[in-house]
Amino acid sequence: MADDGAVLPGRLVAAIAGAAVVGVGTALVRRRWPHAPTSNPYPDPPGIGEHVGPAADGGVVRRLEGGPADGRPLVLLHGITLRSEVWRHQFGLIDEGFRVIAPDLRGHGGSTPGDRPLSLDGHADDLAELLVDLDLRGAVLVGHSMGGMTIAHLVERHPDLVDERVGGLVFVGSAGRSPTPAALGRIVERVDPWVQGGPIGGLLDRPGFERLASGFAGGAFGVDPDPLDVAFSRWTWADQTSDHYLEQSPSLLDFDLLDLLAERVGTGAAACPAAGVVVGTHDRLTPPAEAELLGRALGVEPVVVDRAGHMVMVERPEVVDDLIRSVAARARH
Secondary structure, eight states: OOTOOOOOOOOHHHHHHHHGGOOOOOOOOOSOTTTOOOOOOOOOOTOOEEEEEEOOTOOEEEEEESSOTTTTTEEEEOOBBOOOGGGTTTGGGGGTTOOEEEOOOTTTTTOOOSOSSSSHHHHHHHHHHHHHHOOOOEEEEEETHHHHHHHHHHHHHHHHHHHHHEEEEEESSSSBBBOOOHHHHHHHHHHHHHHHTTTTTTGGGOTTHHHHHHHHHTTTTTTTTOOHHHHHHHHHTTTTHHHHHHHHHHHSSEEESSHHHHHTTTTTOOOOOOOEEETTTTTTSSSSHHHHHHHHHTTOOOEEEETTTHHHHSSSSHHHHHHHHHHHHHHHO
């Protein structure tokens, strides 16, 4: 793993930053962004409690949870550099009888790594343990960006558990494969002038660093985002560390599970859970073309949200909530 003082070739750092295709990939530093909010700018949602405990591999796992114990489980998985609070709008679904559970993925928020590697496989194994430990059945899994990719890896690694405990899948601004070289190249071109030839730690002192950080935060949103939503998003990833980010990045850039999803979840698959896909028209990180491929694999038509970006569950929560309700209504128990 790299530390703050490590010197990486500029193009490599840019490529790693290109892993932003699976999240708001701005966590290249170990300390908070300049002037990032130090606390959640929004009030805590009512009816949601925090649970923190040890993990089997020596780490710590944290989750937010609310709603009736016998309600349909709704498991919300955030993207890279984010944390469970990013689902603040969807927590309102507890009022409709859902049992809402939002874990911090390892290396994010209050969940710390143990012996298990930080990777999509590791996150999928953590998700499997959560489903078993809480004895969840008929769960609707909702994944944003890397969270959706984690769900895809759960389908790959734990198919019997999915058959037994999962009722539906919702992919929010996500993809069933790594970015194509062309897509990654476009992102590298955007960030490369800022990092070419310099150490990650040195980036902290660049005159334009604050503008870079703010630009990435705003770039995850679509047209005319609410400034408070952007500040909220910046707060969720403000304390992400470079070593955690860099450890996860390789797994995000080397997978393709579209065929597997088509076989195990798509139309005609045996005992397939209900599925849904939603994407913003202005999602630069996991664009609509990727949602189309994912929807085709799952046998569903993606919901495309006009003017929304990558943070569609924050920008247009009513659309995401409607899709969750629709999938839950079709989900198996």
